[in-house]
Amino acid sequence: MEVCVLGIGNVLWADEGFGVRAVEALHAAYSFPEAVELVDGGTQGLNLSTFVESARRLLVLDAIDFALPPGTVKILRDAEVPAWSKAKLSPHQTGFNDILAMAQLRGCAPETITVIGVQPVDLSDFGGSLRDEVRARLPEAVELAARELAGWGFQGVPRSPGEAVEPLGPTALAMDAYESGHPGADAACRFGDPRLIERLLAKESR
Numbered sequence: 001m002e003v004c005v006l007g008i009g010n011v012l013w014a015d016e017g018f019g020v021r022a023v024e025a026l027h028a029a030y031s032f033p034e035a036v037e038l039v040d041g042g043t044q045g046l047n048l049s050t051f052v053e054s055a056r057r058l059l060v061l062d063a064i065d066f067a068l069p070p071g072t073v074k075i076l077r078d079a080e081v082p083a084w085s086k087a088k089l090s091p092h093q094t095g096f097n098d099i100l101a102m103a104q105l106r107g108c109a110p111e112t113i114t115v116i117g118v119q120p121v122d123l124s125d126f127g128g129s130l131r132d133e134v135r136a137r138l139p140e141a142v143e144l145a146a147r148e149l150a151g152w153g154f155q156g157v158p159r160s161p162g163e164a165v166e167p168l169g170p171t172a173l174a175m176d177a178y179e180s181g182h183p184g185a186d187a188a189c190r191f192g193d194p195r196l197i198e199r200l201l202a203k204e205s206r
Helices: 014-029 045-054 096-105 138-151 175-181 194-205
Strands: 003-008 036-042 057-063 073-077 112-118
Touching: 003 014, 003 045, 003 138, 014 036, 014 057, 014 112, 014 138, 036 045, 045 096, 057 138, 073 138, 112 138
Parallel strands: 003 036, 003 057, 057 112
Antiparallel strands: 073 112
16 A cells, blocks of 8 residues: 554553554544555554555554653654664554564565654553543644645545544444443453452462
8 A cells, every 4th residue: 555554552551542542533634545544453463564564655653652751742754663672662562663673574664654652641551541641642643644644745634524434443442432431440440350360369368
């Protein structure tokens, strides 16, 4: 494909879902030429290599530990994006570095790559939502992405208010549905399976 816009992360782990929420917001705000494909990459891990290796230009939206103040947005381009590094580009189990390194080894890396990342606040709240500092950066990430695509020659067209948009991912995990439907911290354990935690605590107390 000519251009792939890839939002990655796990919406179930608070700020881990930033990339997915950002690509959803970009899709809701703009329509793009057919040459631009917007993808909810979720937590597909190495399966994302299909998108990476088939794109001439790649734009990635993600939560990234830059060791900066929470909510900070930063852009990395081309050589700034670490494919060969012990440090993970993102906090996901399969680092996006690994996918880029594999694409380079196979001679299928994108000609151009841009990463728009946000410094997360919390990645350990299972069932949690984006923290306020990170959520507030969604509009900025959307506009930065639209500007980057325009610079590549792919101008987005703002959608009309109330325009119906085909969702990129499962409707049950769309931000409004997810945030209105998941239980609060007072009703559900937010850091793991309580049954497992109870067994581990009982084992440690023996």
